[in-house]
Amino acid sequence: MVESAGGGPGDGAAEVLDRPLPDGVRRRVVQIVSDGFGGLTVGELPAQLRQYARFAPNRRAKFAGNAMAAALETDPLFRQRIGEKFREAQPELSGALDSGAPPPAADPLDVAAAAYVLRPTGWVKLVTAAGEEAQRADAERADEESRAELERLREELAHAREHTRTETERLRTELESAKKEAESLHRKLRAAHSDVKRGEAALRKIQGEIETVRAEGQTQVSAAEVEARRLKARLGEVEAALEATRRAAREGRSVEDMRVRLLLDTVLDAAQGLRRELALPPVSVRPAETVDAVEPGRMTPKDIAARALSENDPAILDQLLALPQAHLVVDGYNVTKTGYPQMPLEKQRLRLLGQLSQLAAQTGAEVTCVFDGAELAAPVLLAPPRGVRVLFSKPGVTADELIRQLVRAEPPGRPVIVASTDREVADGVAKAGARPVASAMLLKRLS
Numbered sequence: 001m002v003e004s005a006g007g008g009p010g011d012g013a014a015e016v017l018d019r020p021l022p023d024g025v026r027r028r029v030v031q032i033v034s035d036g037f038g039g040l041t042v043g044e045l046p047a048q049l050r051q052y053a054r055f056a057p058n059r060r061a062k063f064a065g066n067a068m069a070a071a072l073e074t075d076p077l078f079r080q081r082i083g084e085k086f087r088e089a090q091p092e093l094s095g096a097l098d099s100g101a102p103p104p105a106a107d108p109l110d111v112a113a114a115a116y117v118l119r120p121t122g123w124v125k126l127v128t129a130a131g132e133e134a135q136r137a138d139a140e141r142a143d144e145e146s147r148a149e150l151e152r153l154r155e156e157l158a159h160a161r162e163h164t165r166t167e168t169e170r171l172r173t174e175l176e177s178a179k180k181e182a183e184s185l186h187r188k189l190r191a192a193h194s195d196v197k198r199g200e201a202a203l204r205k206i207q208g209e210i211e212t213v214r215a216e217g218q219t220q221v222s223a224a225e226v227e228a229r230r231l232k233a234r235l236g237e238v239e240a241a242l243e244a245t246r247r248a249a250r251e252g253r254s255v256e257d258m259r260v261r262l263l264l265d266t267v268l269d270a271a272q273g274l275r276r277e278l279a280l281p282p283v284s285v286r287p288a289e290t291v292d293a294v295e296p297g298r299m300t301p302k303d304i305a306a307r308a309l310s311e312n313d314p315a316i317l318d319q320l321l322a323l324p325q326a327h328l329v330v331d332g333y334n335v336t337k338t339g340y341p342q343m344p345l346e347k348q349r350l351r352l353l354g355q356l357s358q359l360a361a362q363t364g365a366e367v368t369c370v371f372d373g374a375e376l377a378a379p380v381l382l383a384p385p386r387g388v389r390v391l392f393s394k395p396g397v398t399a400d401e402l403i404r405q406l407v408r409a410e411p412p413g414r415p416v417i418v419a420s421t422d423r424e425v426a427d428g429v430a431k432a433g434a435r436p437v438a439s440a441m442l443l444k445r446l447s
Helices: 023-035 047-052 057-063 064-072 075-087 089-096 106-118 121-252 252-278 301-308 314-321 330-340 345-363 399-409 423-431 440-445
Strands: 326-333 367-369 387-394 416-419 433-436
Touching: 023 057, 023 064, 023 106, 023 367, 047 326, 057 064, 057 423, 064 075, 075 089, 075 106, 075 345, 089 106, 089 121, 089 399, 106 121, 314 345, 314 416, 314 433, 326 330, 326 399, 330 367, 330 399, 330 440, 345 367, 345 387, 367 416, 387 423, 387 433, 399 416, 416 423, 416 440
Parallel strands: 326 367, 326 416, 367 387, 416 433
Antiparallel strands: none
């Protein structure tokens, strides 16, 4: 392991290390060089180390470690100067090494690093022994760490097994509970399906009964209306006969009096029976109320005559729109081509819709304006005015058909007014229960 390099047998400088310097010893050597580096002048430093002269010791050891180790190995003079600085800093350790008896309590790495720098006799053995001691310590430390890690892993494994066992039991319990709950929900679902089917059957039965009752009610209403008309006609006949009887009494015809009395008794008996059958309330009208006269605050015949409206009076349209929940359906192009046919279609639509918006705001009625979509070359970009619904008929459907669909969609009894001069439209909506008005009347009202 030790070979001669030209020196005497007792010269430590002639010894050569035949293996790489152990890492721990190398770090201590670099630290010794870095500590002694600051005590040298720039001229005493090797050329390759002069650039690190102003570095702090820690920074010098970090950035110039390899260069200092190489210079220490190849430059005996630099090694001698560093050794002198070390002897000044560590005289006891240096003296012990020179005497060949290093302190037993000293760190083997420190002893090896000092021997490597000072190069006393047998320094190679000290460095080699320090390296082996460091390797042994590292191996023991690694072994301890491995045993500790193995013990920790065993504990974690045992804990994981226990946790897995507990979690498995918990999941098994939850699974059983979930299965029971699912079975319960399935039973409830089947019961709910049965209840729904029974409810649907009961609903269909009730709907059938409602339809039957409704049909019977309609039949009874129709019969009652027929009977009321018959009784009204009979009452008119009785009133005429009573008037004739009064005239005959004034003329003194006793035979006629007898006949009238007999007829009157018959009518009274019939009236009493009819009153009981119809459960009529007592008569609230008095004879004085039948005399034609003008009461205070009441309209005179002259006022009533002045109030009468002609068939084309726009006030009729106002009265219709004043009905509760009135709905005005307008045949758009029929109205515009009646009122202002010379204008383009776009301007016709805008003018009509603007006027209908004002009418809707004034009356509060629902307003729907229908235009024929067959005359459109492209979709209309139109923002409907407030209060007016604007509809265009689909391809293959005329505006007249769309108007009839709107009327049929309304419930029976709702007041629906259709503005159009088309006789076919007017007849069709009238059969459906709507009130047709002429386009000219609507134009008069709008203007």
